[in-house]
Amino acid sequence: MVAILETKNLGITFGTHQAVQDVSFSVEKNEFKSIIGPNGAGKTTLFNLLSGQLKPTKGEIYLKGQQITGSSVVERTRLGIGRSFQITNVFPNLTVLENVRLAVQSQAKLRYQAFTHYRSYQKFEEKALHWLHVALLDHKENTLAINLAHGEKRKLEMAMLLALEPELLLLDEPTAGMSLEDVPAILQVIKKIKEEGDKTILLIEHKMDMIMDLSDRIMVLFNGKLLAEGTPREIMDNELVQSAYLGGLYDEFTSQS
């Protein structure tokens, strides 16, 4: 099997705090891998390194064998890495439709057309509406993103990610802050992407039960280090994980953060 994504001794230090340390892992094509770990473990920071928002102070990243450690966010997006953000990151003063349409437009590589009217590309709007439908955000297209409820913003985030049609999806706690009745629906969306089978997915989630049956493999991050990796079964049975994450340490950790 080919590794679509690979990191070698990846690390980043903020001041003296090593948020991510020596993380080496690889993700195979069309694999579904989840990353779990308590708050502050460095999961989001790891994503920031993968998508280019942060530059590592140590180590390398490879996409399909090609070194991308120094590549910019824009380059990585164009190479097929798409991500969603844990803290909602949309265009607040644009409509929901426009938010997604911009992603569709980028996916269609229409980047410097300055003379035609944007609405003459009906296909973009249709596609954007399609992605909104997939992300369960029908009938909201004309609302400004800023006026959406929190859970709806998460769905919009999802629709924008899907609209980019990336090969590699980085999902950072897509259900965080959603109302409970919405969570299964969003999981359903993720499941559907998985079943289509042509996407590689990295999912951050700190609710363990949610990802057990979705994931092919699970990585456990703890204090910036890769603590364990394996199939869901293996992770469940792993004593280190038990004690560090599921056991006492976890409670201790979450109560302080």
Added chain:
Amino acid sequence: MIIGIALFVFPFIYEDRSMLILFTQIFIFAIFAMSYDILLGFTGIVSFGHAMFFGIGAYCVSVMLKHHEPTMLLVTGAISLGVLFSLIISFVVGLMTLRLKSHYYAMLTLALAGLFLVAAEKWRTLTYGNDGFTFQVPEFFHDRLHFYLVCLVLMVIVYFGLKRFIQSPLGRILLAIKDNEQRAESLGYQVLHYKIIASIVAGGIASLSGSLYALSLRFVNTSVFTMDITLDALLMTIIGGVGTLIGPVLGAAIIELAHHWLTGLAKVHWIFERWLILFGIVYILAVMFFPNGIVGSVRKLVSKKEKKEDVSTSENIVKEG
């Protein structure tokens, strides 16, 4: 639309030379303010050096007309040359500075415009410094009415041209960058490219307005490079409505008319002579109470009314522009 047609007919019915000049002035500054709004309102770039391009346009035309026989062809050529210069300079400046954080960029543009001002004052052989110089305009422009119409037509062209520009796929990306730069980047848009494109377009059009300004006065001095010019654009844009095109036009009209009347009032009381102070106050009040300018505030009112009938019309605020 109706106002537009009225403006075309107006000078034929009502022949008052000073009104004609005042309106010409409004058209010229409307063009300038629209160009500024491409930066401020549509891309979210704050520049304090926009006068730079206004001045380049003004001097290009003035110097050419001073040294050559004033023909229409020459005027057209000189305006084009000014625009070309501005395109090049805004490209270079943009490339160097637009990477910076916005407040550094604002300060740097201020410094650059200052540099042009100093250069214009020192290069006396060409510019006659602060004293400036007069020059001849082509026969055709001796009739103020002709010049009025030319400026009006150019304003309309710029308005519709920019409208198309901001409603293009590229224009939508500018709006996205204004709203959330990082997000635009993570969608795969190279933000720097778009900022440079916006500043090139704005620079070129500012140069056009500067050229027209010099033609209207038949005189130029270093004041075209001063901060006042940039502040005018800022004021017009903010009072009229940032992020719309009709806003700057409206703002230009208000500021110019107010300026005209207040100068008239200067005989009544000296305070009216310091009209810039008055505008400073108006400006602060406007920012405090109408942060969206006139156009933005009206739209909000309208969309609120519509909302009572139909819940989902808030998009009007962004859609038009």
